[in-house]
Amino acid sequence: MIAFVVRRLLQGVFVMLVVGFIAFSLFNFVGDPVSLMLPPEATQADRQEMRVSLGLDKPFHVQFATFVANATQGNFGISLRLGRPVSTLLVERLPATLELAIAAAVLGLFVGIPLGVFTALKRDSWTSRAILTTSLIGVSLPNFLIGIFLILIFAVWLGVLPSFGRGDTVMVGPWSTGLLTTSGLRALILPSVTLAFFPLTLVMRLVRSEMLEVLRTDYIKFARARGLTDNAVNFGHALKNTLVPVITITGLQLGGIIAFAIITETVFQWPGMGLLFIQAVQFADIPVMAAYLCLIGLIFVVINLVVDILYYVVDPRLRLDRGGAGGH
Amino acid sequence: MSATIVLRAATLAAALAFGAAADAKTLRWSSQGDILTMDPHAQNEGLNNAVSDHIYEPLVTRGKDLKIEPCLATSWKAVSPAATQFKLRPGVRFHDGTPFTADDAVFSIERALAPTSNFSPYMQGITGARKVDEQTVEIATRGPNPVLLAQLTEVRMMSKAWAARHNVLKPQDYKNKEETYASRNANGTGPFVLKSREADVKTVLVLNSNWWGKMEGNVNEIVYQPIKQDGTRLAALLSGEVDFVLDPPPQDIPRLKKDPKVKVVEGNENRTIFFGFDQWRDELQYASVKGKNPFRDQRVRQAFQLAIDVNALKTQVMRGLSTPTAVMFAPQVDGYDRALDAVTKPDRERARKLLAEAGYPQGFEVTLDCPNNRYINDEKLCQATAAMLAQVNVKVRLNAMPRATYFAKIQKFDTSFYMLGWGVPTFDSLYALQSLLRTVGQGGDGNFNLGKYSNPKVDAAIDALKTETDPAKRKALTREALAIHKADVGHVPLHHQVIPWAMRANVSVVHRADNRLVARWVKVN
Numbered sequence: 001m002i003a004f005v006v007r008r009l010l011q012g013v014f015v016m017l018v019v020g021f022i023a024f025s026l027f028n029f030v031g032d033p034v035s036l037m038l039p040p041e042a043t044q045a046d047r048q049e050m051r052v053s054l055g056l057d058k059p060f061h062v063q064f065a066t067f068v069a070n071a072t073q074g075n076f077g078i079s080l081r082l083g084r085p086v087s088t089l090l091v092e093r094l095p096a097t098l099e100l101a102i103a104a105a106v107l108g109l110f111v112g113i114p115l116g117v118f119t120a121l122k123r124d125s126w127t128s129r130a131i132l133t134t135s136l137i138g139v140s141l142p143n144f145l146i147g148i149f150l151i152l153i154f155a156v157w158l159g160v161l162p163s164f165g166r167g168d169t170v171m172v173g174p175w176s177t178g179l180l181t182t183s184g185l186r187a188l189i190l191p192s193v194t195l196a197f198f199p200l201t202l203v204m205r206l207v208r209s210e211m212l213e214v215l216r217t218d219y220i221k222f223a224r225a226r227g228l229t230d231n232a233v234n235f236g237h238a239l240k241n242t243l244v245p246v247i248t249i250t251g252l253q254l255g256g257i258i259a260f261a262i263i264t265e266t267v268f269q270w271p272g273m274g275l276l277f278i279q280a281v282q283f284a285d286i287p288v289m290a291a292y293l294c295l296i297g298l299i300f301v302v303i304n305l306v307v308d309i310l311y312y313v314v315d316p317r318l319r320l321d322r323g324g325a326g327g328h
Numbered sequence: 329m330s331a332t333i334v335l336r337a338a339t340l341a342a343a344l345a346f347g348a349a350a351d352a353k354t355l356r357w358s359s360q361g362d363i364l365t366m367d368p369h370a371q372n373e374g375l376n377n378a379v380s381d382h383i384y385e386p387l388v389t390r391g392k393d394l395k396i397e398p399c400l401a402t403s404w405k406a407v408s409p410a411a412t413q414f415k416l417r418p419g420v421r422f423h424d425g426t427p428f429t430a431d432d433a434v435f436s437i438e439r440a441l442a443p444t445s446n447f448s449p450y451m452q453g454i455t456g457a458r459k460v461d462e463q464t465v466e467i468a469t470r471g472p473n474p475v476l477l478a479q480l481t482e483v484r485m486m487s488k489a490w491a492a493r494h495n496v497l498k499p500q501d502y503k504n505k506e507e508t509y510a511s512r513n514a515n516g517t518g519p520f521v522l523k524s525r526e527a528d529v530k531t532v533l534v535l536n537s538n539w540w541g542k543m544e545g546n547v548n549e550i551v552y553q554p555i556k557q558d559g560t561r562l563a564a565l566l567s568g569e570v571d572f573v574l575d576p577p578p579q580d581i582p583r584l585k586k587d588p589k590v591k592v593v594e595g596n597e598n599r600t601i602f603f604g605f606d607q608w609r610d611e612l613q614y615a616s617v618k619g620k621n622p623f624r625d626q627r628v629r630q631a632f633q634l635a636i637d638v639n640a641l642k643t644q645v646m647r648g649l650s651t652p653t654a655v656m657f658a659p660q661v662d663g664y665d666r667a668l669d670a671v672t673k674p675d676r677e678r679a680r681k682l683l684a685e686a687g688y689p690q691g692f693e694v695t696l697d698c699p700n701n702r703y704i705n706d707e708k709l710c711q712a713t714a715a716m717l718a719q720v721n722v723k724v725r726l727n728a729m730p731r732a733t734y735f736a737k738i739q740k741f742d743t744s745f746y747m748l749g750w751g752v753p754t755f756d757s758l759y760a761l762q763s764l765l766r767t768v769g770q771g772g773d774g775n776f777n778l779g780k781y782s783n784p785k786v787d788a789a790i791d792a793l794k795t796e797t798d799p800a801k802r803k804a805l806t807r808e809a810l811a812i813h814k815a816d817v818g819h820v821p822l823h824h825q826v827i828p829w830a831m832r833a834n835v836s837v838v839h840r841a842d843n844r845l846v847a848r849w850v851k852v853n
């Protein structure tokens with residue numbers, strides 16, 4: 001077990017190094033931050049001086065080594081755009097992104113599962129077909145388009161929900177939350193619905209197909225034969241057995257939701273990490289971009305690690321295989 | 329003790345007076361990007377300067393017509409060719425209640441002169457400042473400086489004691505890797521006080537009830553919220569979540585004009601868009617022509633000018649939102665001469681003939697470098713130009729890039745044919761002529777003359793302009809430089825940008841060519 005975890009951790013470190021390296025090399029092509037930081041009227045000497053003061057004059061491998069050394073201590077330098085430490089900026093923005101991502105995940109689960117059950121049980125009804133067709137549109141439309149549609153309908157035409165921002169926030173310790181104010185909750189609705197569209201559809205379709213599978217099995221037939229009520233059969237026996245893959249997928253999707261919140265955050269001016277990243281790209285704010293990509297990489301690595309460990313704990317075959325291989 | 333009480337009473341009275349005024353309103357406005365910093369000497373950027381102006385004030389400022397007016401200085405006079413004395417406005421206090429003194433003025437000018445200050449373009453020729461008495465400062469210049477006042481409109485005054493207390497005696501420094509206190513806190517003398525700031529989210533300013541000047545509008549609170557996405561920003565305006573949008577996307581202007589809840593105010597921007605040519609290399613880098621540089625031949629440049637129909641660019645690409653021009657700066661700039669600003673009539677026949685005379689009867693191929701997110705419709709302008717040039721057998725390969733990569737490339741003179749837009753923050757012709765037309769040299773000479781246009785006669789006129797203080801002679805020198813440059817076809821000017829502002833129908837504003845919203849003139853009904 002320990003050997004397995006250590007091996008996984010080492011792989012994680014390697015993945016992080018690769019992510020850091022790719023991120024860092026990409027940034028050589030996004031442009032010269034110096035030309036954006038200095039006024040156009042600045043002289044070549046001014047530019048060179050700025051470049052030296054930022055360490056941009058050093059060779060690539062030196063810049064990268066410095067970056068890795070500092071990054072391991074959580075020090076990503078100072079944002080070229082905002083002039084504040086990158087780690088502080090990310091910590092400030094993290095709550096916004098996490099609240100949005102969790103709201104979307106919750107929405108995806110608590111709407112997706114019932115819809116999945118419904119469409120499986122009433123597979124030939126018109127309602128089910130309508131839901132399935134709509135869900136197809138949901139996965140095929142790009143996220144930003146859904147966002148813009150929702151803004152048009154609920155903010156511009158109906159005027160019932162805000163079109164941008166996070167509303168008023170309250171500080172709970174270091175965590176800024178919009179969940180405790182009315183305006184914060186209202187502001188959360190449109191972006192979380194937008195972001196939930198894809199995972200909702202995925203969960204719904206997954207639950208539906210698993211349900212259809214399970215409903216055909218012998219123990220369900222036997223349960224019915226025992227004269228159990230429909231509810232007991234459908235929810236007590238069938239749904240329970242479909243939830244294992246759903247939980248796995250949800251865990252993996254959470255990483256995706258956090259990472260792909262970029263688009264939703266941009267559309268709704270949601271002040272999370274994704275928006276910070278997009279603005280950093282336009283300003284060629286290398287420290288912020290590097291830190292963001294590494295953080296997202298880290299989130300994926302951690303989630304994968306947790307899932308792997310869970311499999312290891314849950315599935316005895318994995319343990320047996322490894323043990324056998326070690327013995328020979 | 330008693331002074332504090334009097335001050336408090338005055339504040340209270342003022343607060344009551346404003347509180348009683350039923351029409352005091354909040355102005356909520358938005359544009360694409362956020363304010364970068366609150367430090368008045370750290371970022372020389374349009375939006376940043378516009379917001380700084382509400383909190384920090386310069387010695388002299390610009391009025392509604394952009395003419396220079398007294399601000400923290402009430403009068404000034406040149407005591408020698410290299411020194412000007414400014415009488416400071418008495419009774420002015422910073423937001424923290426401390427009085428504004430000559431020491432603060434001297435300190436602020438020195439701070440703007442610091443190496444980490446981003447305001448060096450406005451400090452050209454200024455060598456320092458000294459306190460003469462409590463209400464007088466003397467600014468020293470390297471010889472006569474005809475644009476001193478124009479430069480000083482961007483040099484804002486800070487409190488020395490406040491800066492010392494918070495360890496911000498120097499502007500933001502990227503070297504020390506620390507956030508400076510002044511980047512998120514402010515203490516100026518201006519009509520508005522910084523109440524809160526959350527980067528990329530919200531910046532709130534409230535009325536300074538002790539301000540020395542007269543409020544012409546009824547705004548007592550300003551809320552600035554950047555909204556990056558064009559669609560969302562307009563949605564926020566249409567749904568009434570913001571009152572004013574500084575940068576509505578040009579393609580939406582016709583639609584906005586039809587909406588009765590919204591109005592659009594348009595005006596000339598002080599920014600001129602033009603094309604430039606590599607005129608210094610012996611062989612053009614990015615072209616089909618080998619062994620020579622066609623752009624060194626005046627006939628080729630003229631042929632390009634004759635092929636480009638600037639009026640068609642206005643109607644077809646800019647949807648009417650531009651002022652075609654034949655000169656390198658806008659009419660608001662001192663030294664502008666309407667007589668020189670006659671737009672060239674396109675003439676393809678003559679263009680083809682000139683190209684043939686220059687030795688290119690079959691035309692040639694050249695790469696046009698173009699930004700795609702800097703100026704209004706920049707890439708589309710380049711595409712249309714390419715189509716126009718194709719009609720005189722010049723094949724243009726378009727190389728469009730985002731601003732971050734674009735400027736890094738062209739500032740290394742690494743281009744054969746490029747687009748540039750130039751604004752003139754000093755509203756004086758020297759700023760444009762020196763950067764764009766003067767032969768590349770020291771101290772800002774030709775620092776954006778990226779094709780290295782060079783004519784000794786133009787240089788002579790510009791150098792004379794640097795120290796000439798007589799307005800009539802300045803105008804003559806400007807005219808001379810422009811006329812020669814025009815005959816040379818040193819660049820091909822296209823147009824001055826027109827900037828539309830969009831707002832709710834109940835908001836009235838004063839449109840200024842420097843694209844700055846001034847809240848003390850804004851009325852919200």
